[in-house]
Amino acid sequence: MVITYTGHALLTILKDLVGQGMTEAFEILRPLISFSFNTILERQNNIFELVTTSPIKEENLDDIMEDETKEGVHLRLRGQMLFMEEWEMILFLANPVMPDLPSLIAAGIFINDLSLHDCSRDLVLAGTQQSVELKLALDQEQQKSKKLEESMKKLDDEMKRTDELLYQMIPKQVADRLRKGESSVATCEVFEKVTILFSDVVTFTDICSRITPMQVVSMLNHMYSLFDQLTERNGVYKVETIGDSYMVVCGAPIQEPNHAERIADMAMDMIDASTAIKDPSRGLEIFFRMRNSIRNQV
Numbered sequence: 001m002v003i004t005y006t007g008h009a010l011l012t013i014l015k016d017l018v019g020q021g022m023t024e025a026f027e028i029l030r031p032l033i034s035f036s037f038n039t040i041l042e043r044q045n046n047i048f049e050l051v052t053t054s055p056i057k058e059e060n061l062d063d064i065m066e067d068e069t070k071e072g073v074h075l076r077l078r079g080q081m082l083f084m085e086e087w088e089m090i091l092f093l094a095n096p097v098m099p100d101l102p103s104l105i106a107a108g109i110f111i112n113d114l115s116l117h118d119c120s121r122d123l124v125l126a127g128t129q130q131s132v133e134l135k136l137a138l139d140q141e142q143q144k145s146k147k148l149e150e151s152m153k154k155l156d157d158e159m160k161r162t163d164e165l166l167y168q169m170i171p172k173q174v175a176d177r178l179r180k181g182e183s184s185v186a187t188c189e190v191f192e193k194v195t196i197l198f199s200d201v202v203t204f205t206d207i208c209s210r211i212t213p214m215q216v217v218s219m220l221n222h223m224y225s226l227f228d229q230l231t232e233r234n235g236v237y238k239v240e241t242i243g244d245s246y247m248v249v250c251g252a253p254i255q256e257p258n259h260a261e262r263i264a265d266m267a268m269d270m271i272d273a274s275t276a277i278k279d280p281s282r283g284l285e286i287f288f289r290m291r292n293s294i295r296n297q298v
Contacts, residue, residue, distance in 0.1 A: 044082065044083060048080070056074065077094035171253040197263045210282075234250075236248045236250040249263075260292075260294060267292070
């Protein structure tokens with residue numbers, strides 16, 4: 001079988017097609033028969049699908065179809081075979097098989113080259129429109145997902161702030177139990193023995209009279225920051241701070257048999273840390289007054 005004539009669009013894509021053997025230029029994909037003149041005559045009522053044996057275009061390889069390789073674009077044709085008795089030839093009325101517009105452009109074919117009498121144009125345009133709609137929907141979902149992530153991050157930050165504020169007001173163990181749904185009465189406990197430490201700054205009123213309010217705040221903030229680190233190291237609980245007074249307890253809210261020893265260690269550490277705290281007005285060390293108290297049935 002020798003190709004003697006082709007349409008204008010096909011001739012533009014495959015310039016050297018005329019004069020070639022049919023089996024040299026194309027391979028038959030459907031139906032599964034031998035590609036010969038006689039077998040085609042026996043199956044004229046079938047739809048034939050052919051594919052070029054070699055790539056039709058070497059450039060634009062990134063735009064090819066997913067089922068194609070990087071070797072190039074292979075043109076697929078689908079249509080009917082008709083035997084023309086007066087010419088003793090077979091006429092192949094075919095249309096290119098293209099899933100979307102990028103594949104059409106990569107092959108060098110235009111919409112006008114598709115048949116007007118079937119759904120080829122509609123399928124190509126519908127596939128492209130669906131692809132655009134899916135991409136738009138995906139972009140919108142990604143934007144929503146990004147906003148959701150930002151909202152979740154803000155929520156986590158606010159929850160951390162809430163936790164820090166809550167733990168400053170009540171013990172962490174009690175706060176966690178309240179979060180789990182326990183009643184406030186159920187969180188109440190009785191502790192057999194606890195040790196309490198009270199501390200305050202000697203001549204605090206005189207020091208405040210010589211410095212500005214911001215210097216007072218800065219001095220207390222520095223002092224309490226050091227003491228808060230010591231409470232974590234010694235395993236004691238800070239109850240409250242009022243002015244220059246600092247109150248800690250051991251044995252509650254977590255029962256501790258060696259509560260008196262821990263409070264003594266806390267007091268010694270506070271004395272050592274006091275050397276880093278200075279009177280802003282004179283630059284001298286600040287002295288602390290400390291009192292320990294052991295309480296029963298708290």
